[in-house]
Amino acid sequence: MAKVYSDATSALAGLLKDDMVIMAGGFGLCGIPSLLIKAIRETGVKNLTIISNNAGVDGEGLGLLLETRQVKKMISSYVGENKTFAQQYLAGELEIEFNPQGTLAERIRAGGAGIPAFYTKTGVGTLIAQGKDEREFNGEKYVMETGLLADLAVVHAWKGDTEGNLVYRKSARNFNPMMATAGKVTVAQVEHLVECGTIDPDHIITPGIFVQRIIHAAGLEKKIEQRTVRQRA
Amino acid sequence: MAKVYSDATSALAGLLKDDMVIMAGGFGLCGIPSLLIKAIRETGVKNLTIISNNAGVDGEGLGLLLETRQVKKMISSYVGENKTFAQQYLAGELEIEFNPQGTLAERIRAGGAGIPAFYTKTGVGTLIAQGKDEREFNGEKYVMETGLLADLAVVHAWKGDTEGNLVYRKSARNFNPMMATAGKVTVAQVEHLVECGTIDPDHIITPGIFVQRIIHAAGLEKKIEQRTVRQRA
């Protein structure tokens, strides 16, 4: 069962269809599966429901799929940095379901872990709890949130081996590990593709069982959204 | 806030009282907080409720607390290897609450993660589901299980730094990371105590926020329960 594909387009072959649900890792532009998103755009697949913490920015990340109007609905926690998004949303062309960031992260983890629903304090007494079951535990109110699954998860990792074991680098980890567990099929782009046995098995964050296809994203250009620096003394 | 203590006894000082709930990491005798268990025994604290996947063996691990009858109740998934346990249980001197292993692991994770309850397929239609809420999601039945917390968690790790960041080695990881998150206070014994900055921050499994006290378990003797080997060709 060879998991390694030569490029993003071949790795996505046969996996895309209109109206599907796709999870895409990343926080802002950090740790996003940029090559896989570009390849999705090229296929022209449409009416997508995208589960991703953010919606990219104009011309980068998921912003690319918004430009081409391939997205029907976003499930996100924050979409502030995207003019295309704002235009389509205000024109009623794009649906959005806001989830608190921690609830979104936990819903994805739950989906991958076979947990159909869980209770959280987050959002109790707010719009987020409307229409959802509430229940008291130890005298405190909690709201029920459901697990999320996707037809396809696309993730970015720092290093991966031919078995699909993944490790992430610094804050580029973010949503990628949970999404890898919650896609019926998960495709990973990795900056360094290595042989099995090269990564210390105690350091692996995503075991290969969760990754069906993997590509080497050589020489990837990674964007910085907000370059903040301090002066040298 | 110095987290490093000189030995198990001083690390537990002020934390123990009768009738408390203690979580103890480990699977079988693998990755158990052996020094901390011995120190708990020496204090004579009693009527303990212990949450641990197993109950040790005679003379090792939690078996030591059973010998001295310090345990009132165990919450475990499997207690097969312990004669003291069997005797006390059959004499009605020891309570046991069996949890499926995955449910136990998830209840502990949920406790530490602020999730008071979740649904699982595990145990539906069995004794385990009796008296628990059941609910259907997508036409399938699930049972509600609640989060678990403890007054104290004692865990074992391979390496730890002075901030309390922990890494585990091979299958000695098991229940330790979740338990570290679910104790009001968590005390860790580590085989290698190192300075901050020594462990690659991408490799840390338990961030120091979860560990209040830490001791160096130098030259620890680790037991093997079932020595199985193959012959050299």
Place this chain on the structure above:
Amino acid sequence: MAWTREEMAARAAKELRDGYYVNLGIGIPTLVSNYIPDGMTVQLQSENGMLGMGPFPYEGDEDPDLINAGKQTITELPTTSYFSSADSFAMIRGGHIDLSILGAMQVAENGDLANWMIPGKMIKGMGGAMDLVAGVKKVVVLMEHVAKEEKKLLKRCTLPLTGAGVVNMVITDLGVFTVGKDGMTAIEIAPHVTREEISAKTEASLRFADNLVQH
């Protein structure tokens, strides 16, 4: 001539497919790993927190930090990864394991499975069995057809259940049986074993498949 334990394990190994992730229970199921066909890649999961389980170590190489769910010393492979028990059972509960092969005391024609307690006897606990049968995509039971004169393929389990309606296939020393919505079906019979013998030793309503294989 009923199958031996080794033959039962070899038959169970035919349920493996290339790329499968598999959890093997204690006892006869453990033997299945000896029959993985050459050229087929199968990763074994150990529910205490390991994927890619290797064979027992050479004498002197035992590592107390490296055990399987049966608490036996084992080894790692180039594909190995380690994770916590919560992550391990997230993997199991979430349906990521393709196949679980485990032993049983009783299996009912509706797929119910009992393998963890006998009322009145000391209860050791279910360990990870309830999670495995509830979560794994395909559950194959490997057991003797009859134990101490007691039938084990039943209309209804008399022992407390490990899981309800969870078994997909049973392999015994006498044959191979599928379990589905339409009940239990014999699809293979061990050499020199007769339909009559199987019927006599089975309480469950049993259909014999049209394309039944008599080994």
Place this chain on the structure above:
Amino acid sequence: MAWTREEMAARAAKELRDGYYVNLGIGIPTLVSNYIPDGMTVQLQSENGMLGMGPFPYEGDEDPDLINAGKQTITELPTTSYFSSADSFAMIRGGHIDLSILGAMQVAENGDLANWMIPGKMIKGMGGAMDLVAGVKKVVVLMEHVAKEEKKLLKRCTLPLTGAGVVNMVITDLGVFTVGKDGMTAIEIAPHVTREEISAKTEASLRFADNLVQH
């Protein structure tokens, strides 16, 4: 004379304790990290998956894989650890963070907080704010007392809530206010600010503490 943003941040820093784990919101709260007293150890959490957040990098040292929850480039410290968003919010929701300091549009006398949406305007989303206010042990709001003539300390929030009954303390340019079961209490007043000015600029029922500190 109302406090400046820097003075407000300095006052908020007095809520820090040695060994605290703290999450700082975007805006004025970020400035609080400049006022951590010498010799006090405080670890800053960034909810995108980092504990032990360091200062901005020197020019040329920016790393696209190392950003905070405001998407700004930052650095790591010897104490730093990284984790997933699920683990990060497990930490937050589970009550492991001691203190959250964040901005707000409105705070009500019952501790309700509104800081994520204005009906009729483009909604950007709540990000991690709802999780933080629901999960963190102590929530301190740092904001202007009045914005564009609109009062912000109210009897009831008029904007959609971020959390109900979650605020423990409010620090504005005019003073410091605790929020508890007995409502809102002014405990400190900025230099040259009068009780009358505060009362006039506050809709919430406000008690002045017996041991009120007039700076």
